[in-house]
Each structure stands twice: as structure tokens, then as C-alpha cells.
Amino acid sequence: MIGIGRSVLPSTLFRAYRGTVVRSSPHPTQLCHHRLGSRWFSSSPPRLAAKPSTAQASPSRGQVKHEIRRLLKLARPEYKLLALAFGCIIVTSSVSMSLPLFIGKIIDTAKPLDDNDDDDKDGNKVVTEFAPEEKDTVILGLPAHQFYMALGALFTVGALANFGRTYLLRSVGERLVARLRSRLFSKILCQDSYFFDVGPTKSGMKTGDLISRLSADAQIISKTLSGNISDGVRSLISGMVGLSMMCYVSWKLCLCMSAIFPPLIIMSTVYGRRIKKLSRTIQENLGAMTKVTEEKLNGLKTIQSFSQQRAMVHDYNHEIKNIFNSSIYEGKLSGMYNGFNGFLGNVTLISLLVIGTKLIGQGEMTIGDLSSFMMYAVYTGSSVFGLGNFYTELMKGVGAAERIFELKDSKPSITTSLGKKVDDLYGDIALNNVKFAYPSRPNSEVFANLDLRIRAGENVCLVGPSGSGKSSVSQLLMRFYDPLSGSVTVNGHDISDLNLNFYRSQMGYVQQEPLLFSGTIRDNLTFGKRDATEGELDEAMRLSNSLNFIRDLPQGLDTVIGPSNSTQLSGGQRQRISLARTLIRHPKMLILDEATSALDSISEELVMRNLLMLNRDLGVTIINIAHRLSTIRNSDRVIVFNQQGEVVEDGPFSELYGNPNSELNKLLKNHDLE
Known part of the structure; x- marks a missing residue:
């Protein structure tokens, strides 16, 4: 048994950037003929990658739980579909986990032909042939033909439930990501200029970063809340059923297997926390790369007119390298985690097999019981490792959710839908003792005490x-910004008291x-x-x-x-x-x-x-x-x-x-x- 459970593969980005063009060429027209410098692969990831560049302090356990709760609340509108999907998961898990029991019982119906038994070199009897199944064979209280018919019906129900699970979860994921993107886009459009100049990052929200949050981050959250959580629920159900059935088959072997849980829980917890930080770093790097891509492509003619293709490729490669380093580090962590899990699983299975053969020799269990138990051990081990993967994938979702929640939590200081609507808006325009500086340059004052009056017409x-x-x-007149002090009035009405959408509907602005x-x-x-x-x-x-x-x-x-x-x-x-x-x-x-x-x-x-x-x-x-x-x-x-x-x-x-x-x-x- 090699590598029980689903392995967490290195980031897709790592695979995608394996052949990325990065090395500068002697001439701009030859840029596309050069490949990624080998030094990126021959050297280990820099120390910066091992400790992702997040200026934030490590979140406390309470903060992580709070973010998880907020993440789960995003799926609340889909609770009906999720409930149906989880019902299908229970059915499919029950069908899957009943299979080892049936296999064990079927094996026990086989009877050895004593005349054909051979002796091995140590004198032990070896069963080489089995008698054909008798017509009156009973399996789990049913005649054989009825048992197999019931088994076929059970598998049909499992297949239908599996279809329902897949379809419902896909529907939930698509509905969730569509609603999330729509709300975030609406939220962005309602933000004031401070958000784009400074924003929650204190360096301004750039278009490329916003696009990355709307696309990549929203998709990760959708995957976490639909596919990943369903996998976690399925692993939990399968693990609980498998553990119960193992206790039913042999409580002694079940007790031996429980020794695997403490080291697995510790490893998954440590790995999950590192992955959460790394996931946010990768998403931030993706946002930075999208920003650079958009900026350079929008200025393509300027770049070409100055023959600066090589310099722009260098800038782009810098962003690629940040993603590359983070992805390589993620692959390193995943390799360590999966290697540890695989080793632990293999040692556990061999140990159970050795102990089980001794119990058979002592007459405490049959060959069919051991076969059932070993299959349950594999299923349960996969479920346990699946729960570990669920936790790490959940931490990735939390990392992406933090960037999404930055947008959701941003409240504009200038609201567009509040305020009064007045009929007598036509009149004199006045800037009264206005002091103003742009939020991105608070120390560079534009106006100190500006007084200006423009008469109507x-x-x-x-x-x-x-x-x-x-x-x-x-x-200031369009109220993209508010003055630090003073007021802007139209016909005596302070525009900060007016409904901004109504006010702007009376204005015309051409850039x-x-x-x-x-x-x-x-x-x-x-x-x-x-x-x-x-x-x-x-x-x-x-x-x-x-x-x-x-x-x-x-x-x-x-x-x-x-x-x-x-x-x-x-x-x-x-x-x-x-x-x-x-x-x-x-x-x-x-x-x-x-x-x-x-x-x-x-x-x-x-x-x-x-x-x-x-x-x-x-x-x-x-x-x-x-x-x-x-x-x-x-x-x-x-x-x-x-x-x-x-x-x-x-x-x-x-x-x-x-x-x-x-x-x-x-x-x-x-x-x-x-």
C-alpha cells in the first residue's frame, strides 16, 4: 500500500510555470526564443519563499475560527441544495463502506477441498482449491441469489446518489461563485477614490489585483465551500462508519490502529497553518502579476516605441519568480506531508496484517474477517488522510477568503445612495475655505485655504x-473626494449632505x-x-x-x-x-x-x-x-x-x-x- 488517501499535489502554478519564458534576449524580437534560466531550478527556493512575505502577524486560533465561520456563512443561501447533497453523500458513503463487509462474508462462504490441500516446506497446510458455492448458501440471512440481487439494487442506489452529489455540488459551487463575484463587483463600484488610492492594503487597490480577487480568489472559495467541504463530510462519514465496522469485526485490531491518529493530527495541523499563509501569499503574487500584465499590455505601444520590451519582460519575470518560489515551497511542504502520511499508512497496514494473522491462528477471527478489516482499514485510513487534506484545503480557502473579506469589509467614506434630493440645485457654486490633499499623498497639500465662487450660468x-x-x-465638485476642511456648496447646499447619485445626475463631467x-x-x-x-x-x-x-x-x-x-x-x-x-x-x-x-x-x-x-x-x-x-x-x-x-x-x-x-x-x- 503506497500513499493512502488523496495526495496534495504541488500547485498548478508550479507545473504551469515550468517552461515559462523569462531570460532576457539580446534583442527584443528574440525574446520568445529563450527559456527559463536553469538557476531557478538548480537552487533551492530562497528563504523569503519559506516565510511568505505577509506583513501581518500570525493570526491567533480565535481569528482563524472567526474567518472559517465567515467563510462557511457564504454558503448559507445554498443550504437546501447542500442538505440534499450531503444526503447523497451519506448514501454513497454507506454503500461504499458496506462493500468490505460483503466481501468478507462472500469469502467466508468458500469452503476448502481438504483432499487438495498441500503442505508448504514448513509443514503448514495451504489451501489451493475451494469448493463451488452450494445452492443453499446463506449470506447475511439471505439466500445467495437474493443477496446478489439486493447487492445490485444497493449499488444502483449508490450510483444514483453519486450522480446527485456531483450535480448538486457543482450547482452550489457555480451559484456561489456567481453570487460572490456579483456582490463583490457591486461593492467595488460603490467604493470612493480613497479605496483605490489607499485601500485596505495601504498602497491602493489596483485593477489587476481586483481582477485576481474577483476571479481566482472567488473560485478558490467556491471550491472550498462546495467540493472540499463535501469531501470532508464524506471522509468524516466514511471514517466513522469504517471505525465502527472495524470495532465490530475486531476491537483488538481497531485499538492497534488508533495509534496512527495523534501523529497524523499534529502533522495536519502544522501543515494546514503553513498552507493558509502560503495560499494568501500565492494569491497576492497572482494579483501583482495580473496588475503588471494589465499595465504592460495597456501600454504596449509605449513600450514598443521606447524599445523597452526586455525591461518589461524582466519586470514580468520578477512577478513570475515570486509565484514560482511560493509554488515550489508549497510543493516541498506537500511532499513532506504526503511522504509522512504514506510512510505512516504503510507501516500501519503491515502491522495490522501481522497481528491479524496471529489472531486467525488463535481462532479469534476468520480469513474473511481479516479481509474485511484490512479493507476497512484502507478505507478508514484514506478517510483520515482525507480529513487532513480537507483541513489544509480549508486553510487555503481561508487564505483566499481573507482577501475577499477585505473587499466586503471596506466601507466607503463617501456613500452614493444616502442624503437628500433637492429641487433647487441650480445655483452658485462655492468652495469655502477648502483644505485638501490626496489620500495617497497626505503630506502634499493641494489647497490650503481655497475660496472660490462660480455664479449660476x-x-x-x-x-x-x-x-x-x-x-x-x-x-471636489464631482465629490470624488471630500475636502479635509471647509465645504463645497451648490446653491447653498453642502454637497456632502446631498444624495450623490442624484447630485451627479445634474452634473456633466468630461475628461x-x-x-x-x-x-x-x-x-x-x-x-x-x-x-x-x-x-x-x-x-x-x-x-x-x-x-x-x-x-x-x-x-x-x-x-x-x-x-x-x-x-x-x-x-x-x-x-x-x-x-x-x-x-x-x-x-x-x-x-x-x-x-x-x-x-x-x-x-x-x-x-x-x-x-x-x-x-x-x-x-x-x-x-x-x-x-x-x-x-x-x-x-x-x-x-x-x-x-x-x-x-x-x-x-x-x-x-x-x-x-x-x-x-x-x-x-x-x-x-x-x-
């Missing part, structure tokens, strides 16, 4: 050198680099207003000067575009689609953060003329953030910021531009504005 342009805080004003979602142009235009009419679509496209070029496309509004692969659209076209997407909502206040920077002068002039019409005819408040003189000159009022985030000049464009000593002209002369 005004067309204002914010200008200043890079880093002066112009875009920060838009971030310099707008994101277009995968789908058609129509899908993107109606993103903020799903029930927009064809007339509203045409009007928004006309105002943004995008009507003609969209109609000239082969599929028009039904042309498929995407966030980064919109190769058929220029930067200016994408900006105009983004502007149309905002205008279709009929905002009362419009913030344009370099929203026309990619437009040519003619297109920009047409767009600005249409926006001025909105400003004059409908009273839309426009706040333009710009560096281009052609954009600035279309504003009624210009507010100039200095590098310290202070307003140093405020007045009509004609007045400031006509003053050669104005701060605006100084910026123009220094080429900070074009």
Missing part, C-alpha cells in the same frame, strides 16, 4: 501651470482621456440615459460636432468600439463621443477637463460655439479646465492658479489678456499655456 475657465490644482477642483466601453457607439452615447430617443441622440451628436463622422461610419451608431482598441477612432473623435454622452443627459453644470485638447482648431471652434449656445440659451454653468489659448478665449471669466494652488488672478478674459503684466500673460510667455 457662468462660463468659467480655470488655468494655471501643471500641478496647480485645476483638476482637483473638478474632483481629457475619456473611456469608451466595449460595445457600439449607440451603447456608449446612451450609457447615462438608457431611454434616450433618436432625437436626443441626434441633438447631442450635433452639439458635440460628431454627427457627421458617426454617420459616415459603415455601421453608423451601431459601429462596435472599445476602451483601448478603438483603432478606427481618433483621439478627437473619442473626445466628441464622450462629450455627446454627457450632453445627452442635459446637465445643469458642465465640467470640461481638457475635454477638447485632441480636437483640431476648426472642430474645437464648432464645439465651443455650440457650448456657448447652451450657456446663453439654457443657462448651463460651464467650468472649463484648459491649457490652450483657443479654449480659454471662449470663456467669460478666467481664474488663474499658481503652483501653490492659490487663486492669483480672476477676471474677464479680455481684461486679463489685454494686461501685459497679468499672470495669464506670464503663463503664456513661459509657454506653460499654448
Whole structure:
């Protein structure tokens, strides 16, 4: 008997990365022809891998139990299906564990032919032939033919229960992971900017890491709560039944076998704790690799334009090596654990066989009894080792669950659905004695005591050198961030008291680099207003000067575009689609953060003329953030910021531009504005 029970194989990642390309090549075009450096395999994993890099202190037993309880609660909505699945597990386990008893009884029905018995070299009788089964043979109180018919029916029930167990657990796993991913995604979308800048990791939640948590971590939890727990329940039931049957067959042999339990429990506990830490480390490394992958692929053209393929492969290989080292260490731990279990199981079986033969010689048990007991010993041993594997796999699930619970436990400081809705939101905008710094740079103050007022229906342009805080004003007005002190008000209402979803529905915000979602142009235009009419679509496209070029496309509004692969659209076209997407909502206040920077002068002039019409005819408040003189000159009022985030000049464009000593002209002369 070699290696009782299911072995815990080294991580799939270890196998997957065995042939990964990592060594830098002399030329970027030859990168794919080089293989993983042999030093990765010839040397043992570094000490860092042996002690995974988690800054957290080792969790106490109480904390682990708390995490396990939280993990199990995730399966609560599926308790009905789980109950049915566990019922099927009980049936399949009962059928499986009855087999050794039946085999033993069948063996005992065989009768030796005394005339054909031979003597071995020591003079002992050796049974070489058995008599055929007699017609009146009775097995477990039933005639032989009835017994075999009942046995066939029992196996049929077991097969049906096995089908039910497999189907129900798969359903539970898929339902659980779908619900978990949906809730986590919803949770992420409700987070404020602090979560992405700082977050629970204190270094910000990056997109790649979030994708890893939504995909890999959620899948591990699903596997733990469906397949792994079912395996644990099955091992527990089989172990209890097997132990009971072994006591029934021979309590003496059962007592001998119990000596295996203490060392096995100790080994499983130690191994499980190490695996829990290692599982979290591997998942964190996977998240880091996903983040690097996404970042490098999104910047592929930049990488190629600078011929930095080799450096980027080096960065990627660094993340691969972290996963590789952790996976190698996991394989080392698994090998030690499985080797110990296999040795312990083999020694136990041989010991039981030796003791059992002596009991047969003493007439305390039959050959059939020993056969049944040895089969029960194998089944029970597998169940015991299965429970050990269940514990270690559960610890892996807890490691992944900790990363999931970080998302579930994150509460945004800026909520979008609470607060009041007011009808008189159109009015003056004011920043009153605002002090502000970004959460990721708390020591770099953007505004110390900013006072700024923009009248309703005004067309204002914010200008200043890079880093002066112009875009920060838009971030505060959209309430992506809250000021450290002071207030932001609209028509006298502090926006922190307003329902944020309602407030933002009255605002229009267009960024310099707008994101277009995968789908058609129509899908993107109606993103903020799903029930927009064809007339509203045409009007928004006309105002943004995008009507003609969209109609000239082969599929028009039904042309498929995407966030980064919109190769058929220029930067200016994408900006105009983004502007149309905002205008279709009929905002009362419009913030344009370099929203026309990619437009040519003619297109920009047409767009600005249409926006001025909105400003004059409908009273839309426009706040333009710009560096281009052609954009600035279309504003009624210009507010100039200095590098310290202070307003140093405020007045009509004609007045400031006509003053050669104005701060605006100084910026123009220094080429900070074009």
C-alpha cells in the first residue's frame, strides 16, 4: 500500500510555470526564443519563499475560527441544495463502506477441498482449491441469489446518489461563485477614490489585483465551500462508519490502529497553518502579476516605441519568480506531508496484517474477517488522510477568503445612495475655505485655504501651470473626494449632505482621456440615459460636432468600439463621443477637463460655439479646465492658479489678456499655456 488517501499535489502554478519564458534576449524580437534560466531550478527556493512575505502577524486560533465561520456563512443561501447533497453523500458513503463487509462474508462462504490441500516446506497446510458455492448458501440471512440481487439494487442506489452529489455540488459551487463575484463587483463600484488610492492594503487597490480577487480568489472559495467541504463530510462519514465496522469485526485490531491518529493530527495541523499563509501569499503574487500584465499590455505601444520590451519582460519575470518560489515551497511542504502520511499508512497496514494473522491462528477471527478489516482499514485510513487534506484545503480557502473579506469589509467614506434630493440645485457654486490633499499623498497639500465662487450660468475657465490644482477642483465638485476642511456648496447646499447619485445626475463631467466601453457607439452615447430617443441622440451628436463622422461610419451608431482598441477612432473623435454622452443627459453644470485638447482648431471652434449656445440659451454653468489659448478665449471669466494652488488672478478674459503684466500673460510667455 503506497500513499493512502488523496495526495496534495504541488500547485498548478508550479507545473504551469515550468517552461515559462523569462531570460532576457539580446534583442527584443528574440525574446520568445529563450527559456527559463536553469538557476531557478538548480537552487533551492530562497528563504523569503519559506516565510511568505505577509506583513501581518500570525493570526491567533480565535481569528482563524472567526474567518472559517465567515467563510462557511457564504454558503448559507445554498443550504437546501447542500442538505440534499450531503444526503447523497451519506448514501454513497454507506454503500461504499458496506462493500468490505460483503466481501468478507462472500469469502467466508468458500469452503476448502481438504483432499487438495498441500503442505508448504514448513509443514503448514495451504489451501489451493475451494469448493463451488452450494445452492443453499446463506449470506447475511439471505439466500445467495437474493443477496446478489439486493447487492445490485444497493449499488444502483449508490450510483444514483453519486450522480446527485456531483450535480448538486457543482450547482452550489457555480451559484456561489456567481453570487460572490456579483456582490463583490457591486461593492467595488460603490467604493470612493480613497479605496483605490489607499485601500485596505495601504498602497491602493489596483485593477489587476481586483481582477485576481474577483476571479481566482472567488473560485478558490467556491471550491472550498462546495467540493472540499463535501469531501470532508464524506471522509468524516466514511471514517466513522469504517471505525465502527472495524470495532465490530475486531476491537483488538481497531485499538492497534488508533495509534496512527495523534501523529497524523499534529502533522495536519502544522501543515494546514503553513498552507493558509502560503495560499494568501500565492494569491497576492497572482494579483501583482495580473496588475503588471494589465499595465504592460495597456501600454504596449509605449513600450514598443521606447524599445523597452526586455525591461518589461524582466519586470514580468520578477512577478513570475515570486509565484514560482511560493509554488515550489508549497510543493516541498506537500511532499513532506504526503511522504509522512504514506510512510505512516504503510507501516500501519503491515502491522495490522501481522497481528491479524496471529489472531486467525488463535481462532479469534476468520480469513474473511481479516479481509474485511484490512479493507476497512484502507478505507478508514484514506478517510483520515482525507480529513487532513480537507483541513489544509480549508486553510487555503481561508487564505483566499481573507482577501475577499477585505473587499466586503471596506466601507466607503463617501456613500452614493444616502442624503437628500433637492429641487433647487441650480445655483452658485462655492468652495469655502477648502483644505485638501490626496489620500495617497497626505503630506502634499493641494489647497490650503481655497475660496472660490462660480455664479449660476457662468462660463468659467480655470488655468494655471501643471500641478496647480485645476483638476482637483473638478474632483471636489464631482465629490470624488471630500475636502479635509471647509465645504463645497451648490446653491447653498453642502454637497456632502446631498444624495450623490442624484447630485451627479445634474452634473456633466468630461475628461481629457475619456473611456469608451466595449460595445457600439449607440451603447456608449446612451450609457447615462438608457431611454434616450433618436432625437436626443441626434441633438447631442450635433452639439458635440460628431454627427457627421458617426454617420459616415459603415455601421453608423451601431459601429462596435472599445476602451483601448478603438483603432478606427481618433483621439478627437473619442473626445466628441464622450462629450455627446454627457450632453445627452442635459446637465445643469458642465465640467470640461481638457475635454477638447485632441480636437483640431476648426472642430474645437464648432464645439465651443455650440457650448456657448447652451450657456446663453439654457443657462448651463460651464467650468472649463484648459491649457490652450483657443479654449480659454471662449470663456467669460478666467481664474488663474499658481503652483501653490492659490487663486492669483480672476477676471474677464479680455481684461486679463489685454494686461501685459497679468499672470495669464506670464503663463503664456513661459509657454506653460499654448
